[in-house]
Amino acid sequence: MMKRSIVVSSLILYLAVQLSAAASDTGTLTGKIKLTKGRKNENSIVYLKGVKGPFVSLDQVAKMDQKGKTFVPHLLPVQKGQEVIFRDSDAFSHNVHIYWGKRSLFNQVQGPGQNSEWLPRRTGEYLVLCDIHREMSAFVLVFEHPFFAVVDHQVSEEFTLENIPAGMYTLVVVREERGDLKEYEQEITIKANEVNTVITEL
Ligand SMILES: [Cu+2]
Known part of the structure; x- marks a missing residue:
């Protein structure tokens, strides 16, 4: 009996050491995305390129509204596995037509107050x-x-990404310009147990 209890307690100790090692190898990134004059005050998306998994899964539903003949928000970042719900908040019908390149993937008409659900199958x-x-x-x-965030420039130019494995990455800022997406890249280093900061001006 005695021998058995020793085995159990050393296993618990081993697990505890593993968990604390994982937690201490990550850092936080806080940043500011400053827009120069002449740029529209619309949302930016920021994300990190080059982070290796495994990753924590975000399980909340992501939402995109159809309101005043506009999609709100215009840019929606989600993690693979997150469901997207489209809602018609107008007093008339819309449809949701989703394309991967030129390929039509999803096409659903919805009336006032109706929702449609879509689960993206791949990243991009x-x-x-x-x-x-x-x-x-x-x-x-x-x-x-x-490791992505929305920067709502009408509220704040700041963003925070947490629990990033220490390492060197590319920080990408995505902006919608003339109906297309444009990306701005910058190299960054994330040090463990630190709040790393970055300021970008576009
Ligand atoms: Cu419409």
């Missing part, structure tokens, strides 16, 4: 249109990892 960039109102368009960006 998806174009979302409404065929009823040609002026409506949006993008959904799907990432393998949870």
Whole structure:
């Protein structure tokens, strides 16, 4: 009996050491995305390129609204595995037409107050249109990892990413310009147990 209890307690100690080692190898990134004059005050997306898994999964549902003949938000970042819900908040019908490149993947008409659900199958960039109102368009960006954030420039230019494995990465800022996506890249280093900072001006 005595021998057995020793085995159990050393196993618990081993697990505890493993967990604390994992936690101490990560750092935080806080940043500011400053927009120079002449740029529209619309949202930016920031994400990290080159982070290796495994990753924590975000399980909350992501939402995109159809309101005033506009997709809100225009740029929606999600993690692979996160479901996207589109809602018609107008008093008339819309449809949700999703493209991967030129390939149509999803096409659903929805009336006032109705929702449709979509689960992206792979990472990358998806174009979302409404065929009823040609002026409506949006993008959904799907990432393998949870290291992305929305910067709502009308509220704040700041963002925070947490629990990033220490290492060197590329920080990418995504902006919607003339109906297309444009990316701005910058090399960054994440040091463990530190709040790393970055300021980018576009
Ligand atoms: Cu529409």
